[in-house]
Amino acid sequence: MAKNWQDLASYQPRVIKLLANSIQKQRLAHAYLFEGKRGTGKKDIGILLAKSFFCENLQDYKPCESCKNCKRIQSGNHPDVHIVEPDGLSIKKGQIQALQEEFSKSGVESNKKLYMIIHADKMTVNAANSLLKFLEEPNANTIAILMTEQYHKILNTILSRCQLLSFQPLQPKSIEEALIESSIPKHLAALVSQLTNDTEAAIEIAQDDWFAQGRLKVIKLYEIVVNRKGQAPIYVHTDWMSHFNDKDKQETGLDLLLYIYKDVLSVQLGNEEQVIYQDLIQQLKQHALQMTQRSVTEKITSILEAKKRLHANVNPQLLMEKLVLTLQEG
Incomplete structure (x- = not known):
């Protein structure tokens, strides 16, 4: 789906404002460097x-x-818009020369060109x-619009000839809205938007079935820790370890568990609109009354x-068993 200026203004307000001003005043730079992490809207804004x-019927700047x-x-x-991407692992001299040759010809449609x-x-x-x-x-x-996720690798001589526009990491709310637009259920969208x-x-x-299953296993572990304390280490052994079976997955599992306890704290602090697991809100309210803020913290x-110890080569099963015993206290 084509993104418009309004969509992208919620992602990158500063960048959009600056470009909108330049278009209105007809003062666009001859070279831009769009710098920021993957998925922050650099290419979408370049296309816009x-x-x-x-545009033949420009409306203000849109x-x-x-x-x-x-x-x-x-x-x-x-014919006058050219996109150059890496050929294999790199962008080669021949690709830039081919681009220069294109640009030495006069514009096919007008005297304008953009690459x-x-x-x-x-x-x-x-x-x-x-x-x-x-x-x-x-x-x-x-x-010219250059785009990079690795700003520090660009030659200084190139940097000095471009107007730098830094793209900020997207806020969870923006990502959640984009996921819901892509038909991801709200309960998954809210959670995934916290992870990246x-x-x-x-x-x-969000489209990976492993993630949806993992979310259910995390909720189950949490419910066992709260309601059936003795069974938590057994659940870790029988269900948890087989699903979260490598370091990255174990870290994701810990993150998902962390957000449940953060939600309990949000309820205790009266910030219910910040709760990520909105489908568990009734349970969370009940648990928020049963635990002190200090105990949740x-x-x-x-x-x-x-999470820290996971990266120190500790046995993950022992780590989880010890964690659930700690969570059961108080």
């Missing part, structure tokens, strides 16, 4: 900027989305030097300690 640049140029950019076949270099940090030294010449002598009406600030990764996690600390 291209539409605004070429593209009309219905003219010939907007439609061709959306479908990826506008995007995705993963610009993966340019070979020769490719980067080729690009440098290109950036040093910009053609009028040409815009990359929308694409979040969708992958201690349980949260013990889970965080277990």
Whole structure:
């Protein structure tokens, strides 16, 4: 689904405001470097900027989305918009030279041209030097958008010729909304949005049946710890370890458990709207009355300690058995 300026303004308000101003004042830079983690909307905003640049019926700073140029950019076949991505592990000199050749011809549709270099940090030294010449002598009406997740790997000589726009990690609320739009059930969306600030990764996690099953196992363990104390170590042995069967999965399991106890604390502090496990809210309210704030805080600390120890090569089963015994106290 095509993202519009309004969608992206909720993800990256600062970036959108700056670009909107530049479009309105017709002061777009000839080269931008979009820098930020994967999934923060860099390419979506690059495509939107291209539409605004070429749009035949620009409305303020927003593209009309219905003219010939907007439609061709959306479908990826506008002759004056070029996207360069790594060929294998790197962007090679030949790719940049081919781009320069394209740009030495006059624009097919107009005198404007725009190119995007995705993963610009993966340019070979020769490719980067080729690009440098290109950036040093910009053609009028040409815009370059370089994108990177590894800002520190870009040559200083290239950095100095680009306007840097930093993309912030997405807030959980934005990711949750994007997941719900992608038909992910709300109870899963709320939880996954806490685990990553990359929308694409979040969708992958939420669609994985292992995750949905894991969430149920975490809830079950929590209920056993609260209501059937003696059975928690047995449950770890019979059910938990076979599902959370490597370090990454065990860490995810601990995170999911941590969020339940954080939810109990949110209820105790009167912040019910912050509860992630909204489908458990009645149980959580009941448990919030049965535990002191101090006891919940201690349980949260013990889970965080277990997460730390997981990376110190402790036996994960013993670690979990010890943790559930600690959680059962108080």
